[in-house]
Amino acid sequence: MADQQHTEHDALHRIRHSAAHVMAQAVLEVFPDGKVAIGPPIEDGFYYDFDLPRPLAPEDLVIIEDRMRAIIQEDHPFIYQEVDADQARQLFHDQPYKLELIDGLAAGGVDEYGEPVQGPVVISTYQHDKFRDLCRGPHVSRTGELNPAAIKLLNTAGAYWRGDERRPMLQRIYGTAWETADDLELYLERMEEARKRDHRKLGKELDLFSLEPDLLGGGLVLWHPKGGMLRHVAEAFCKEEHIKAGYDLVYSPHIGRANLWETSGHLGFYRDSMYPAMDVDGMEYYIKPMNCPFHILIYQSRRRSYRELPIRLAEWGTVYRYERPGVLHGLMRVRGFTQDDAHHICTPDQMPGEIRFVLDFCLHILRSFGFEEFKAYLATMPEKHVGEPEQWQAAQEALREVLDRAGLDYVVDEGGGAFYGPKIDLKIRDAIGREWQCSTIQFDFNLPERFEMEYVAEDGQPHRPYMVHRALLGSLERFLGVLIEHYGGAFPVWLAPVQVVLIPITDDQLAYCRDVAEQIRMAGLRVEVDDDRDRMANKIRKAQEQKVPYMLIVGKREVAAKAVAVRLRNGEDLGPRSMDEFVRLAREVVDRRSTELVL
RNA sequence: GCCUACAUAGCUCAGUCGGUAGAGCACGCCCUUGGUAAGGGCGGGGUCAUGGGUUCAACUCCCAUUGUAGGCUCCA
DSSP, rough: HHHHHHHTTOOHEEEHHHHHHHHHHHHHHHHHOOOEEEOOOOTTTTEEEEOSOOOHHHHHHHHHHHHHHHHHTTTOOEEEEEEEEHHHHHTTOOOOHHHHHIOOOOOOOOOTSBBBOOOSSSSSEEEEOOOEEEEOOOOSSGGSOOOOOOGGEEEEEEEEGGGGGTSSSEEEEEEEEEEEEEEEHHHHHHHHHHHHHHHHHHHHHOOOOOEEETTTTTTOEEEOHHHHOOOOOOOOHHHHHHHTTTTTEEEOSEEEEHHHHHHHTTHHHGGGGSOOOOEEEETTEESSOOOOHHHHHHHSSSOGGGGSSEEEEEEEEEEEEOOOOOGBBBBTTSSSSEEEEEEEEEOOTHHHHHHHHHHHHHHHHHHHOOOOOEEEEEOOOOOSSSSSSHHHHHHHHHHHHHHHTOOOOOOTTTTOBBBBBBBEEEEEOOOOOOEEEEEEEEOOHHHHHHHHEEEEESSEEEEEEEEEEEEEEHHHHHHHHHHHHTTTTTOOOTSSSSSEEEEESSGHHHHHHHHHHHHHHHHTEEEEEOOSSHHHHHHHHHHHHHHEEEEEEEEEHHHHEEEEEEETTOOOEEEEHHHHHHHHHHHHHHHTTOOSSSS
């Protein structure tokens, strides 16, 4: 809904909105008894929801699309008219969904999304040809302004009426519409590009991970050796950075007794997302959905003085959460995942500094992985909340201040915080412009209270500390999924599971290759020798497909010269290089975590 | 969880009207030792997701279950 505000009067917005109306007419021509719900423009296109006597088949879309082209060519004007509620009810007497919308407008002043209408409530309709829709516009002036070659119906989907899962499931048709056929073509290419980068596809092709829903269970990930290496490198880098930044690494078990989860409140408000209890020695244990309670126990293992604060406890903690079957999706939405989780426990005085630190650190980590563009969301105190308003104020101030200071683009979601504290969510923008939420920095006024966390201050008295919960990459699974798509599987050298492949031209160079590989391995690079009985060209092809950054071709000439011929993943041929030269080159690229193959 | 579609070899996919399955890649063996994206030959490999039903006969039709895809809802 946020984009709509900005694009309300854009040409594309009008085109898409009008295309939705044209589609609705076409659908009603095919299904005269069909009921129409709502049909707004959206990013890249539009949709319209219908209640129809039978499920739509792909063939229906072809027919509807043809009909749409005809309506466009007939060049009907879009006619705007304001009506009062009674007139509207009369006009849409056989359209129950429209009647509900009219009632909402007339009585409560809410629009089709249930949002309050700003300003005076005006009920208006737009008509073109025989189709009249309850609509506030805007539209193009005539159907002929739509480009029939730039419109395409994409797919159908189920969608609840007014997004409420207790209400009827409608049939939604998604379409896309542009000014020109070229724009449509570009959009379809963009979709194709996204499909090529799909981490589920690349995960298989690059042998990174697998999901075995039938054998293992849904939402559970198996990391293969290549994916395991990718993950290891990412984790090892992050852990090193955490240690340098002053975090302490901790480890906690996967299960804990019920009383822990009762104290934390999870059994009260988070139970639906937790796996059922298991019985151990007559006591109930639960698999952890979060790491927080364990870190709090570590904090509470002895009396804490203000002198040792802030305490920063970090853990790559694997948690399990029950997700409804229909929402699981590759690595992006799983049931078992590892968070790069940490809890900052500090005094009120230290709090602003901790926030500043954690955001800077977060950006440093994300940038290291090659992400440059971020969007932040600040969520503030909701109606239902725990903790004192002054605490919230102070925390929100600190969050706001660090966002301003970091010069980040941010959106404030007033009242959008969790009941236990305000938070900043960070989204990263990937190589093809998609946004992914990974990082979150959240205050928690709930758990310190529930666990009665304390530290002894200068006054010798116990005080309640601030606790900030944060995850930077969020879920490792998800982050690696994003990383795979961001790079389309062609990782920067420092992350590539295999950095170097040695390709002997004939078996005569095998021994030399193995010798060279050993030296490269000693230099800390990940190297393989392709000793298959394939031709060199095929070995290059395989390495290319695996997106290995460096291919070292070795024939008679290289052996004689004690060299390797360096071919890059991008097809470039650097020609013969000595071992030292190549190692120096590769090491520098790796050490700088460069996204380039040569510096 | 809901709607729709789909599920055939390790992977990608054919399989007509119901008559118990095929290709390419991958894999194995043999020949080939080839200078920057696929050399050639032969071979192994399937309870057609699972369980029921209809039928003389089911990969094919029907029902259920499981899973996947695209959405919706959800993601304190």
